[in-house]
Amino acid sequence: MSQKPHLLLVKVPSYSDVIAPPLGLGYLAAAVRDSARVSLLDGVRLGLTPKKLYSIAKSLNPDMVGFSVVSAAKSPAVQCIGAVRKALPKAVILAGGPHPTAMPMEFLAETGPHLDFVLRGEAEEGLRILCREFPAQGVQDISPDDLNKIPGMAAICGDAPICRPPAVREDINHPTMPAWDLMPPGQYPKAPHGAFFRRFPVAPALTSRGCSYGCGFCSVPALTGGKIRFRAPQLVAEELLTLKTRFGVQEAQIIDDNFTANKAHALAVCRAIINAGVNLPWTCPNGVRMENLDKELIQAMKGAGCYSVSLGLESGSAMVLNRMKKGLSLDHVGERVELLAKAGLEVNGFFILGYPEETRQDMKATLDFAKSLPLTRANFSLFTPLPGCPEWERLSADPAAMEGLTTTFSQVGYVPQGFSRSSLKRQQRKAFLGFYLQRRNAKRLLASLRSREAVYYFARRAWHWMGAS
Ligand code: B12
Incomplete structure (x- = not known):
């Protein structure tokens, strides 16, 4: 695709007594900005429901949607992912953060066909590869061999599931800071x-x-x-x-x-x-x-x-x-x-x-x-x-x-x-x-x-x- 893909990053809502900018998503946004147009929705701050997310996804119409999930937000995550899949049948949908990192295959099984894959661990590198090197519509275009090269990748892939160890970055000086303009x-x-x-x-x-x-x-x-x-x-x-x-x-x-x-x-x-x-x-x-x-x-x-x-x-x-x-x-x-x-x-x-x-x-x-x-x-x-x-x-x-x-x-x-x-x-x-x-x-x-x-x-x-x- 000639144009930069549009990536929507979503912090999955769950009850939290703390409501603070999601640094992990801010770092991811900053890491991929040269190869994607990024929007960020902090579901905790916005009190996002699957229904609201469905409408937002329809109107923004992104090519890729990435969900950040802690274990406390596992059930709302399954619902939000289902809602976005319904709104955007062709989008690439992926998840990351502590819960999918710790239980990738279980989470993929729970979300069924709605979730394409999980990026385990620190996903700056993996997400950059996805945004830069692969066409954003349809994961079918990505071969299992190519998927397997992406750090932290976990995917069902028919009878040959892929589950790489969580990605751990040696150099955390790049990007130099999170995309603060997306979460002022x-x-x-x-x-x-x-x-x-x-x-x-x-x-x-x-x-x-x-x-x-x-x-x-x-x-x-x-x-x-x-x-x-x-x-x-x-x-x-x-x-x-x-x-x-x-x-x-x-x-x-x-x-x-x-x-x-x-x-x-x-x-x-x-x-x-x-x-x-x-x-x-x-x-x-x-x-x-x-x-x-x-x-x-x-x-x-x-x-x-x-x-x-x-x-x-x-x-x-x-x-x-x-x-x-x-x-x-x-x-x-x-x-x-x-x-x-x-x-x-x-x-x-x-x-x-x-x-x-x-x-x-x-x-x-x-x-x-x-x-x-x-x-x-x-x-x-x-x-x-x-x-x-x-x-x-x-x-x-x-x-x-x-x-x-x-x-x-x-x-x-x-x-x-x-x-x-x-x-x-x-x-x-x-x-x-x-x-x-x-x-x-x-x-x-x-x-x-x-x-x-x-x-x-x-x-x-x-x-x-x-x-x-
Ligand atoms: C700071 C912090 C908080 C702050 C967050 C403030 C903020 N501004 O970010 C606050 C106080 C809000 C918080 C709350 C909670 N926290 Co907390 N928190 C942390 C802590 C110490 C650091 C998080 C952080 O910023 N890391 C740095 C960033 C860069 O990393 P990151 O967020 O993990 O993001 C990276 C990857 O996870 C991944 N990634 C993240 N999202 C996505 C999305 C996609 C699409 C992809 C591909 C990848 C991806 O890529 C990111 C960049 O490298 C972690 C410990 C840790 N090291 O993870 C615990 C931690 C995340 N928290 C934890 C918990 C349990 C909670 C609470 C449930 C606690 C509670 N009693 O309510 C709540 C949940 C709130 C909610 N609804 O999200 C657990 C989660 C474990 C789990 N399995 O879910 C952790 C791991 C601590 C632990 N002791 O085990 N927390």
Whole structure:
């Protein structure tokens, strides 16, 4: 075809208390722009339904449609893909993101003939090949041999299914930044990652991808090959400046899988931010690890504008931490949290309740531990095994353990022995209330709700966490 194909990228809608620009789709759009005309629909922000998507697809009439799917959005994804196939019988329809990456053949089977293929892992390269080298109408034109050459490809292909390993990019400096014009942060509601912010609009940014730890509850190593890769610090600083000057961004969030995994990189990013005169407040709302968070790094982060850090503390029980393969000793936690708090940073603790074999005593230990630390906030989530995480692999071998398991995050996903759904939920409520009914913590929480809209989104989030059954 002589003209550039029109590619429509869709973030599949599912309930989320966070509504933030979908970086993955932004990177894909930037990667293929020289060979395709790209449109982007953030279904979470727009509250997209399959019916609405059907009409939009009809009127835009793209040649290719790519869906980004997390496991929580699996069922809406199947419906959206069906709706688009009905609207556009000839379009190439593909999917990617965490869920199709972890379960490619199952997802292809569930979507039936509507989905042409899945690109597993980081799809910049694969999508570029598809846009550049193949005519956009009709996948029939692509031979199985050619399909097999595309990184991360998974397709049914008659009786010779193709299923390549997830693509992992070595060089993450290209494209230099996501296509921010297709997802301007100013269009997003005040519901960013982590709920709390000081200024708005807020934009997420990456300085690295991947994580080399092997925590039992996390699927990141399975999705990204377990290897951490870094962006050039200078590029990070330039992206933040662009966000500020072109898109009016007032605050940034570093959402790496593990920003502090490599101290030299984290220090270099802080230096680049200062040298470029970025001058934006920023936070780390994803859990970071504590090993490298010493005085030097904490001061550098603070000096570069960081005011809040979230820590993946997970549990106050050594037995549970061990089971999680977290590689974290409770002895050093207090000292590190003190260091952060003394430096004047907000410190948020992430805890998980309901891990396999966890008891009520372990949960009490977690609450007591959380209360003993000088935390600004704490979050107690219920363990949900995600496709690709080590605990999912282990539980899958036992049909009884998998019974009733859900990954929607709108209800209890997994119930360990000795609990029912409602008793587990009660433990979670007890933990939240136990923590926030401490005067010091209640005061801090109220002080950080800075606008009416922030109160609304916080209440929505609290209802979701405390109320869902
Ligand atoms: C930041 C983050 C968030 C942020 C997103 C903010 C933002 N601005 O992007 C927020 C807080 C919103 C979030 C929410 C949730 N998250 Co989250 N999140 C992440 C995190 C840490 C990084 C995501 C990211 O930006 N990666 C960098 C970009 C470049 O990569 P990417 O998005 O994966 O996109 C690449 C590929 O996946 C692929 N790709 C993506 N989409 C598509 C589409 C097509 C067509 C193709 C071909 C390829 C493709 O190509 C992209 C470019 O390389 C990941 C961990 C991780 N490393 O994946 C977890 C992760 C994705 N989240 C996870 C979960 C569970 C959730 C929630 C369900 C949690 C909850 N309790 O509600 C919600 C789901 C919300 C929703 N409806 O989507 C899981 C998903 C696992 C799974 N099997 O589904 C992950 C993997 C974490 C984990 N511990 O396992 N999350």
